[in-house]
Each structure stands twice: as structure tokens, then as C-alpha cells.
Amino acid sequence: MNIAILGRQPKLGIAELESQYGSAVSWLSVISALIEVDEPLDITKFGGSLKMGKVTHAFEHSDWKRIGKYISNHYSQAWKNVDHKITLGISVYGVSVSGKEIQRTGLAIKKNLKSSGVSIRLVPNKDVALSTATSHHNKLGLSPNKVELIVIRAGDGRTVLAESTGAQNITAYAARDQERPKRDAFVGMLPPKLAQIMLNMAVDQSKPTGRVLDPFCGTGVLLQEAALLGHDVYGSDLSEKMVDYSIANLEWLAATHHSKAKVDVMLADATKDSWSPPIDAVVCEAYLGQPFSAPPASEKLHSVVTTCDKIITAFFNNLAPQIESGTPLCVAVPSWRDNNGDFTHLPLIKKLSSLGYEQIELKTARSHDLLYYREDQIVARELLILRKI
Ligand SMILES: C[S@@+](CC[C@H](N)C(=O)[O-])C[C@H]1O[C@@H](n2cnc3c(N)ncnc32)[C@H](O)[C@@H]1O
Structure with missing residues (x-):
């Protein structure tokens, strides 16, 4: 299952996706879409989306304390044996949280992994979501060691966690x-x-x-x-x-x-x-x-x-x-x-x-x-x- 963060005119972005994937496409929130297909989508082929990602987890709530804790536990565990440095960005859409709190989640992962010898470079959150330009210039989502976690509060109050598969190639x-x-x-x-x-x-x-x-x-x-x-x-x-x-x-x-x-x-x-x-x-x-x-x-x-x-x-x-x-x-x-x-x-x-x-x-x-x-x-x-x- 995939998500897309839609562009400046979200209706055009979702209409583009529906034209390709039909009833597999639905609104997730007012700025994002859910695309219920297995294969990852190639963002370079969709002009109406800013970021795309694969859904990895869904929460029944939108409480950042619990979401942040899940993220820090899950990734501290998942990455403890990797043999390369990881660049990590976290973008949050629609969940009530500050950039500082998001940064704290990233720092917790960094600290946990330090003892396992895994080094993390955190992309700083000026805002709660990284801009398309920041995601693109850091090449987030384009390789296993450049990760952007995308957290979206859905219209129904649930929250989706996705791993980015790329941001719009503005260059x-x-x-x-x-x-x-x-x-x-x-x-x-x-x-x-x-x-x-x-x-x-x-x-x-x-x-x-x-x-x-x-x-x-x-x-x-x-x-x-x-x-x-x-x-x-x-x-x-x-x-x-x-x-x-x-x-x-x-x-x-x-x-x-x-x-x-x-x-x-x-x-x-x-x-x-x-x-x-x-x-x-x-x-x-x-x-x-x-x-x-x-x-x-x-x-x-x-x-x-x-x-x-x-x-x-x-x-x-x-x-x-x-x-x-x-x-x-x-x-x-x-x-x-x-x-x-x-x-x-x-x-x-x-x-x-x-x-x-x-x-x-x-x-x-x-x-x-x-x-x-x-x-x-x-x-x-x-x-x-x-x-x-
Ligand atoms: C809005 S522009 C299209 C611009 C184009 N999409 C682009 O990105 O460069 C409209 C074009 O239609 C052409 N045009 C106007 N009337 C036409 C007609 N009756 N038959 C063919 N082309 C026409 C104009 O010369 C102009 O290049």
C-alpha cells in the first residue's frame, strides 16, 4: 500500500492518480492519497505528487507520544545491525506535534543506535514536515540508507506511517x-x-x-x-x-x-x-x-x-x-x-x-x-x- 503527499492543487494530484489506478485510490487526508497497490510508485512519473511512500504501519489514534515511541523503538531495533550510516528525516502531516518533539524522536533513535555502532545523521526539522526541496536534495527515499519517515493523520483520526520512496525531482x-x-x-x-x-x-x-x-x-x-x-x-x-x-x-x-x-x-x-x-x-x-x-x-x-x-x-x-x-x-x-x-x-x-x-x-x-x-x-x-x- 502506498501514500502520496499531493501538490499545491491536491484535487489535480489525486485525479492524476485515480486516472492511473482507478478505485485503488482514495483520499487519506485533504493533502494526501492512499493508493492500494503493492508495487512502489515511481514519483518521477507523477507531476501532481510531492512525495510518495510505502505504508509500514497504521495507528488507531493520532497521539504523537505513542507514535513517536513506536517509531523510536521500531527503528532502533530494525537498524541495530546495519553496516552503513543512515540519513534520517521525519515529516509529520496533520498530527499535533512540534518540530522539536519530532527532533527528539530522531535523537532517541540516534542515541539508541550509537551503542550498536550505527551512526545516524538527522535532517533537522525546521518545520513539522521537511520541504520537498529538503527531501529531494538529501535524496531521501531513494536508497536504503537515506530514509524519510512520513506520518499522516487520516481524515478518520487514524494515523499512517510510511517510508518515503522519493520526493518530487524539482531539479x-x-x-x-x-x-x-x-x-x-x-x-x-x-x-x-x-x-x-x-x-x-x-x-x-x-x-x-x-x-x-x-x-x-x-x-x-x-x-x-x-x-x-x-x-x-x-x-x-x-x-x-x-x-x-x-x-x-x-x-x-x-x-x-x-x-x-x-x-x-x-x-x-x-x-x-x-x-x-x-x-x-x-x-x-x-x-x-x-x-x-x-x-x-x-x-x-x-x-x-x-x-x-x-x-x-x-x-x-x-x-x-x-x-x-x-x-x-x-x-x-x-x-x-x-x-x-x-x-x-x-x-x-x-x-x-x-x-x-x-x-x-x-x-x-x-x-x-x-x-x-x-x-x-x-x-x-x-x-x-x-x-x-
Ligand atoms: C496555449 S499555447 C500552447 C502552449 C504549449 N502547450 C507549450 O507548452 O508551449 C496554444 C498554441 O496553439 C496555437 N494555435 C492557436 N490557434 C491554433 C489553431 N487554430 N490551430 C493550431 N494551433 C493553434 C498557438 O500558435 C499556440 O502555440
């Missing part, structure tokens, strides 16, 4: 985002983490790989992430510059990340041109309209919504007869946030079935909760998880 994400040769802030490049989330919402990691189409490929972030997940990639864009950028970025990826993906990128208008088969999945960030630094006046908003709705409806109409029934899609479309935090959604979302698409409903998150935005953004990305009817 690798930053490199994939910032080191690629062609970037263009104006097209609003997708963060690689979000591209991974979207791919996982459409494409089953456990099935043989196929060819993923992004008909609004821009600088190619989605194509890059699809290639890294082992798919062949097919991109198109209305802009010649973007086609060139995607090609350059995918060449860079092949050279730096040894991706073996077959790559096709071409110039095409997604509202009227044709793509060649095979198309096993469609994952894209469609036209989002112009960016705003403040909510637009209602007339302006109406005009932007109408333009985006028209272009994206035309795209859906053009694509439907070109893909087979059952083809999975994840399409990011714009949704506009007002000062109260309410959203104006695209009208087409209510008409998806008449366009030839079924919207997939998940158990852990409702479809209208699948919105990605930063606090300063007016234009959010709304993720539509679809199947061609």
Missing part, C-alpha cells in the same frame, strides 16, 4: 523547463509537471505505448513529457515558429535525455486540417485567448469567451471524425477567474456529448474541480478528461 523539472533551447513566454508554456498530470489523465502507463497527438503543440512541453513517458509524439501548430521550436526542443531532449521517441511535428490548423493515423491519445493545451493581469470587464470577457469557444468547438468538430471511438483525450481549456474566485467556464463544456465526446467522471474529484492556476492568474486551465464516443 529535473527545472532543467526540462529552463534548459531547453526554445522558450516563448508569450504562448504561455505549460509547466512540465502539469503536462505529466494531463498525460496521466489520458494515457495508461501500464499499457503498451502509442502515439500521442498535441494539435496545439506550441513549444512542445507536452510532446517532451510524452516522449519521456515512452510514447511516440505527433505535434502540430498553426504557427511555423512554434513548429520549429517544438522540433528544436525535441531534438534537444533526444540528445540530453536519450529519448527514443519517434517524432512528427507539422504545420496545421487544428480547426480544419487533417492528421495522419495512428492517433492513440490526444493531449493538448488548446488556445487560451489573451492573458489578463486583472479580471476583464464583462463585455471584454464575453468577447474572449466567445472567441475561445468558437475556436475550440471547431477543433473538437474537426478532430472527432479523425479518431477512433474510445480514444482518450485530456484537453486544457481556458476558464476565467473573477475577484470572488468564481469561474466563467467555456459554454462548449456543456455540449461535449453532442460534439462526440464523453466527459469522464472520477470518484475523488469532480470534473469542474480540475482547474490549474496560480494565485495571480486570471486565466486558469480547466482540464477536460474525455473519451471519443
